[in-house]
Amino acid sequence: xxxxxxxxxxxxxxxxxxxxxxxxxxxxxxxxxxxxxxxxxxxxxxxxxxxxxxxxxxxxxxxxxxxxxxxxxxxxxxxxxxxxxxxxxxxxxxxxxxxxxxxxxxxxxxxxxxxxxxxxxxxxxxxxxxxxxxxxxxxxxxxxxxxxxxxxxxxxxxxxxxxxxxxxxxxxxxxxxxxxxxxxxxxxxxxxxxxxxxxxxxxxxxxxxxxxxxxxxxxxxxxxxxxxxxxxxxxxxxxxxxxxxxxxxxxxxxxxxxxxxxxxxxxxxxxxxxxxxxxxxxxxxxxxxxxxxxxxxxxxxxxxxxxxxxxxxxxxxxxxxxxxxxxxxxxxx
Amino acid sequence: xxxxxxxxxxxxxxxxxxxxxxxxxxxxxxxxxxxxxxxxxxxxxxxxxxxxxxxxxxxxxxxxxxxxxxxxxxxxxxxxxxxxxxxxxxxxxxxxxxxxxxxxxxxxxxxxxxxxxxxxxxxxxxxxxxxxxxxxxxxxxxxxxxxxxxxxxxxxxxxxxxxxxxxxxxxxxxxxxxxxxxxxxxxxxxxxxxxxxxxxxxxxxxxxxxxxxxxxxxxxxxxxxxxxxxxxxxxxxxxxxxxxxxxxxxxxxxxxxxxxxxxxxxxxxxxxxxxxxxxxxxxxxxxxxxxxxxxxxxxxxxxxxxxxxxxxxxxxxxxxxxxxxxxxxxxxxxxxxxxxxxxxxxxxxxxxxx
Numbered sequence: 124x125x126x127x128x129x130x131x132x133x134x135x136x137x138x139x140x141x142x143x144x145x146x147x148x149x150x151x152x153x154x155x156x157x158x159x160x161x162x163x164x165x166x167x168x169x170x171x172x173x174x175x176x177x178x179x180x181x182x183x184x185x186x187x188x189x190x191x192x193x194x195x196x197x198x199x200x201x202x203x204x205x206x207x208x209x210x211x212x213x214x215x216x217x218x219x220x221x222x223x224x225x226x227x228x229x230x231x232x233x234x235x236x237x238x239x240x241x242x243x244x245x246x247x248x249x250x251x252x253x254x255x256x257x258x259x260x261x262x263x264x265x266x267x268x269x270x271x272x273x274x275x276x277x278x279x280x281x282x283x284x285x286x287x288x289x290x291x292x293x294x295x296x297x298x299x300x301x302x303x304x305x306x307x308x309x310x311x312x313x314x315x316x317x318x319x320x321x322x323x324x325x326x327x328x329x330x331x332x333x334x335x336x337x338x339x340x341x342x343x344x345x346x347x348x349x350x351x352x353x354x355x356x357x358x359x360x361x362x363x364x365x366x367x368x369x370x371x372x373x374x375x376x377x378x379x380x381x382x383x384x385x386x387x388x389x390x391x392x393x394x395x396x397x398x399x400x401x402x403x404x405x406x407x408x409x410x411x412x413x414x415x416x417x418x419x420x421x422x423x424x425x426x427x428x429x430x431x432x433x434x435x436x437x438x439x440x441x442x443x444x445x446x447x448x449x450x451x452x453x454x455x456x
Numbered sequence: 457x458x459x460x461x462x463x464x465x466x467x468x469x470x471x472x473x474x475x476x477x478x479x480x481x482x483x484x485x486x487x488x489x490x491x492x493x494x495x496x497x498x499x500x501x502x503x504x505x506x507x508x509x510x511x512x513x514x515x516x517x518x519x520x521x522x523x524x525x526x527x528x529x530x531x532x533x534x535x536x537x538x539x540x541x542x543x544x545x546x547x548x549x550x551x552x553x554x555x556x557x558x559x560x561x562x563x564x565x566x567x568x569x570x571x572x573x574x575x576x577x578x579x580x581x582x583x584x585x586x587x588x589x590x591x592x593x594x595x596x597x598x599x600x601x602x603x604x605x606x607x608x609x610x611x612x613x614x615x616x617x618x619x620x621x622x623x624x625x626x627x628x629x630x631x632x633x634x635x636x637x638x639x640x641x642x643x644x645x646x647x648x649x650x651x652x653x654x655x656x657x658x659x660x661x662x663x664x665x666x667x668x669x670x671x672x673x674x675x676x677x678x679x680x681x682x683x684x685x686x687x688x689x690x691x692x693x694x695x696x697x698x699x700x701x702x703x704x705x706x707x708x709x710x711x712x713x714x715x716x717x718x719x720x721x722x723x724x725x726x727x728x729x730x731x732x733x734x735x736x737x738x739x740x741x742x743x744x745x746x747x748x749x750x751x752x753x754x755x756x757x758x759x760x761x762x763x764x765x766x767x768x769x770x771x772x773x774x775x776x777x778x779x780x781x782x783x784x785x786x787x788x789x790x791x792x793x794x795x796x797x798x799x800x801x802x803x804x805x806x807x808x809x810x
Contacts, residue, residue: 189566191609193628195609195629197651208651212653216568249692
């Protein structure tokens, strides 16, 4: 379990790492359809695919690996450090034939919690050294999603974890219903990018090469100062986003976020941020899954771009004012 | 594990004087030397095998390359017979490569074949391979299945004891030990929570040791099941080997060659010894000489060293200049050291007296 923010390879090294896309979604949402769409599309790129149910894949692909989703708990049983050991092994072996593919897609089972998959990319030095988590893509069935979210905490987690949400089967519901669904999704995950689709027909640029570390785009969607002071504790999964205009003290932020993740990591599903550190010309990207965090500089601020630090938490039982005060206390003097 | 700085490493090593090198396409995923010490074989991520006959160890252009698997070769071991090799790949196949270069299919399963080990006493022999959660034992002919052993999760390593009586497999939450010849298979479970990613057994059967995801080793004293913990590594231990007499367990995982004492009450309560290393460069592979008190170690920058386990002497084989060492073996007669790297370098060093 890492309670400190580890330095990640710098931005240039990030480009040589093999991108891994994690595909989640409830049974029947259209994961396999989307996967087939990705694999058959004319993009001239080759993907290794890690699937959980062999034979479901309807297309030929040179590199299909059947995985058993074997999770284990790191450090003698901390639930926040559950990791896909099989994925460490499979990715390690796939990297032995690195020249054969451009990226890797990992499909999870319908009921899977995305946390162990995501955490795998934080804990293993070899996985970190050769691959990067490009994005968690969650496929949602527009027709059933509201009911599924009401009944299943796994479905809520899958939305909470998503960098990209494919709202599939939009032909089965009307525009009013779609607006309701999108607002429900936004209430859980304010920063995931939502794309509407029918039969998984999304442009691949919406799914692949999302650049896990280029959070700027993601955070642009984050509503500003969405602070609802009527109640400070939210039992359901929700997103909290914060902004600080003054530069941050890097050491203060690391100490504070380390403590927050240590104490509340079980409730924090994901955290992401673009930070403006005092005395640094580059943007610092930060991300965490439960208690595991990493970060790195991702290049200079754009011309005319406001140098504002933004941080988003997605989780349960989060105390809005307390987190805001904590974040604001990281300002450099 | 503090730094053992060796500042007397000369710029060139044994490889230049007594060895040969050939650049392969793709990563070297493993190497093996036949039981009669006459052939060295390198396996690659492209599915190729390159074989060097003893007469040609010094002439790498004479080494013979052939394609054996459709995909990466994930495991290679000497056959239980005096000659030949067994290979397993991500095409789910187990194949035999004969001394004459003939390739025979032995098995084709539903999972990658990631681990192969063989045992022989010169008369009989056993072949074992791991595929997913199963370990299959076969007669030395490779065609007759003796038994299939099931495990709770994917097997990450297999090892026979020195007498070939027992086989042990590492997996999640510990290791399983089985009797090879038992009529009814009863597992001896050795339990320890976590992900175990590799396995080694003491040559006299005193202890079983596994490598763990959390960058430490776990061991069980086999007489009473007593737990041993060996920690302090900066990275995962990908490679470990007992010295021929069982005195030391030599491992990778630090920027020195780490050796745990298995004598005088150790390793419990004893610090590991260090047999030299390269400051700031991780050791990735180790091998123990079958005759002398010498260990070989490969490093993340492609360097290979030999070290004396008794005296503090280090002999460089080659220094730097390539990707991480991913394969390293001594021949059974101790006359050859073979190693390969992530960026496809395959090297053979002739250690025999000339």
